[in-house]
Amino acid sequence: MEGGVAYENGLNFKATELTLGLPGSGETEGQGGVRNNNKRPMPTPETNEEESQAHKAADRGSRAQIVGWPPIRSYRKNSLQAKNSEGEASGMYVKVSMDGAPYLRKIDLKVYRDYPELLKALEAMFKFAAGVYSEREGYKGSEYVPTYEDKDGDWMLVGDVPWDMFMSSCKRLRIMKGSEARGLGCGV
């Protein structure tokens, strides 16, 4: 991201300020400079969920510096923005609890494409290993079992239903530990 620029509330006012100079001239460090010195590094892949969200937010801030880019009609931009925020409001963000952990976390299910990606993220977030999933035996080889509460209020094992169906029915996640978990994980 552009370094050395003061952000107020995530907005870089200096960069969007209209001036008569060449973009990037008379300013320090490529502020708002969009031509020759504009090297916008790609965000490096983050294994930590939190950090990649932060990168996304910063990306949003830096992208917002170029007025009218990418060239999409405002109508289209607005309807996509509405969809994104609707998505967040309608429960794509779910709480994740882990037995024994002092506080809960929240993740955005939309960010993941399938179960492996979700499990990797959960493992990284809570520092555990989930074991290997099989339909017959559940999660083998681990004290921890990822479960979720569905629309009917039942606690289900993560991984049994198709990903899309899981996405639309999952209300919250809970990583169970210990004997309780083993009971569920053994294909009862």
Added chain:
Amino acid sequence: MNYFPDEVLEHIFDFVGSHKDRNSVSQVCKLWYRIESYSRQKVFVGNCYAIGPERVAERFSGLKSITLKGKPHFADFNLVPPDWGGFVYPWIEAFARSRVGLEELRLKRMVVSDESLELLSRSFPNFKSLVLVSCEGFTTDGLAAVAAYCRQLKELDLQENDVEDHRGHWLSCFPESSTSLVSLNFACLKGDINLPALERLVARSPNLKSLRLSRAVPLDVLQRILIRAPQLLDLGVGSYLHDPDSENYNKLVTAIQKCKSVRSLSGFLDVAPHCLSAFHIICPNLTSLNLSYAPGIYDNELIKLLRHCHKLQRLWILDCIGDKGLEVVASTCKDLEELRVFPSDPYVGQAAVTEEGLVAISRGCQKLNSILYFCQQMTNAALITVAKNCPNFVRFRLCILDPTKPDAVTQQPLDEGFGAIVQACKDLKRLSLSGLLTDQVFLYIGMYAEQLEMLSIAFAGDSDKGMQYVLKGCKKLRKLEIRDSPFGNAALLMDVAKYETMRSLWMSSCEVTLGGCKALAKRMPGLNVEIINENDQMEFVGGCDDDRQKVEKMYLYRTLAGQRRDAPEFVWTL
């Protein structure tokens, strides 16, 4: 030909359809001019400020249909301040006064007030067709007037407009006797809809061929509508949220099966990720599919759907389809002519497609002639391959989300890639560039793009030479729009007469100065040279220092109407 009676010439001119050809016909001689003028029914005005409405009405006394375009193209991307102009009211008013027998009005990027819609609906008894694209300024009250008073209305097509919604009573304003509707598109409306009124309207419109619903129309209503209108050719689904096991869904499946004529499908503005399978049965008939407003459809569902679409000619989609999804398109849609891939998250600036998807498409879809592609990255090698595979491009628009990104592999500018495109595609009429580009790409464009009519440039080039190559080489250029590029007065003033052969030139955040623009305006009185001075950027202390100030936004266009009288405070015509 001069010995033929006028009626014969008129009859012959009936076969001349396109407005370009008719313009040519009218320039042959005075007689042809006269006959062509009174017999022309469809008039196209690409810039509403190029000519006054009275003059149009006077010349084309048989006018029935008019197409008007208002704001410059970059207004779509918020580069033009609101209140800039492009009002349709003076046109409607002038036509009403001159008793034009208006039947069709097609507007793009214009400001349409409720008053204009009301005047329109009351002034033209034969009015049949209203098409508004990317317009603003009206509310559903204006639509109510159109519904109520245009007794012969066949077509009401609202595409991507910014409409203030005063709720859904406008639909109930169609009189019970109104049965003439052929096409109704209100997908862009955001508010609630009077659903029973909609169902009744569909029930009494036996000629309805095209129906595009807004988000407010739920599944059960859609199902009932489809039962009533199995003759539809073009369907825009509004909301598609449902439980796949419900009775409603099963009824929908039955209803869709009856719609054997649907060739064009769009919408899915609110969608549950699964169970698009209800539509698989009509996919083999589809020639046009627009899922670019449906971010809720995940790539698996999308791909499953696309595998059935063998006859697709036009596809608009979001980049969440991914390169893999595009490979599926390439192997399935052999008749594809137009593809548009939009970014699903423009704010984050991450696109899910790369040059690989584009190459795959070019390999599989030999008939491709029009593309708009928002992507993460591009390479020269890919563009060269695409040019070889698809020499038939008429429209080629590439948008790399990082606007100055070089070749992702070699880190070189993308000059060679775009050069290959313009060299191979001899019929190329429209081109949009992005990525790291030097003056070299413009040398290629000037050399090879002989048919080019519209060129969009952003963050490209090194010097005036770039723009000069284009102005010198592209003989058929009509519209040139440039932003954030280092072109200045030397380029602007190189060939001032050229601008009279073009519709318009837009330059923003370039190097042109007030002095340069003034010089141009002085030499070319047939042009309006407008400066947009937002937020009082430009200061006047007197003296020639003023002229050295850079102009942030300049828009010039040829015109027969002189300086426009409706320009706001911040627009100066030099």
